[in-house]
Amino acid sequence: MRCVARVLALAAVLAVAGCSLFRDSDVQVATITSVVAPDTVHVNSYFQTTVTACLGPNSDYVLERFDASISGAELTVQAWSRYRPAVAREFPDIPAYQDQGVGASPIGPGKFLIIAIQPDRRDTLTTITVLP
Numbered sequence: 001m002r003c004v005a006r007v008l009a010l011a012a013v014l015a016v017a018g019c020s021l022f023r024d025s026d027v028q029v030a031t032i033t034s035v036v037a038p039d040t041v042h043v044n045s046y047f048q049t050t051v052t053a054c055l056g057p058n059s060d061y062v063l064e065r066f067d068a069s070i071s072g073a074e075l076t077v078q079a080w081s082r083y084r085p086a087v088a089r090e091f092p093d094i095p096a097y098q099d100q101g102v103g104a105s106p107i108g109p110g111k112f113l114i115i116a117i118q119p120d121r122r123d124t125l126t127t128i129t130v131l132p
Contacts, residue, residue: 027064030055030081032116032124033097040129041112046105047128049114053079054097066100073130075104078117106130 030053037049055061061081068077079100106112109132116124 026083027080028061028083029117029119030061030063030079031119032077032079035077035114035116035124035126037114037126037128040131041106042131043106043109046103049075049077049102049104049126051077051079051100051102051116052097053081053100055081063098063100066102068102070104073106073108073111074113074115075102076115076117077102 032051033054034052035049036052038047041047051066053063053066055063062084064080064082066077066079068075070076077100104112106128109130112128112130114126114128116126118124
């Protein structure tokens with residue numbers, strides 16, 4: 001029961017954070033270059049997933065937010081970036097890639113699917129085998 005509460009709490013925090021941030025026309029979906037997660041986990045064990053997003057080859061984009069939602073055995077992740085004109089750059093050495101950690105705890109055996117939504121609507125899928 002505690003694990004279910006943790007998953008629901010995480011989903012609520014991520015939903016509130018994603019909804020409360022300002023959005024405008026400069027915001028775009030960032031390319032997710034990799035999703036790192038364990039191959040197998042046990043039921044009710046907590047695991048961490050690292051998502052890496054590319055924000056532009058010349059650091060023209062900065063990370064605005066990662067949206068993540070958990071529904072049953074699916075964890076959906078989408079990265080958003082914001083264009084930053086060269087004139088307005090205060091920190092020119094921001095890397096073009098940024099990582100974000102997302103956690104989950106599966107409540108039953110089977111497959112746990114991580115779906116990383118890409119700008120071209122193609123998905124990057126990662127499957128985790130959940131052991132009893």
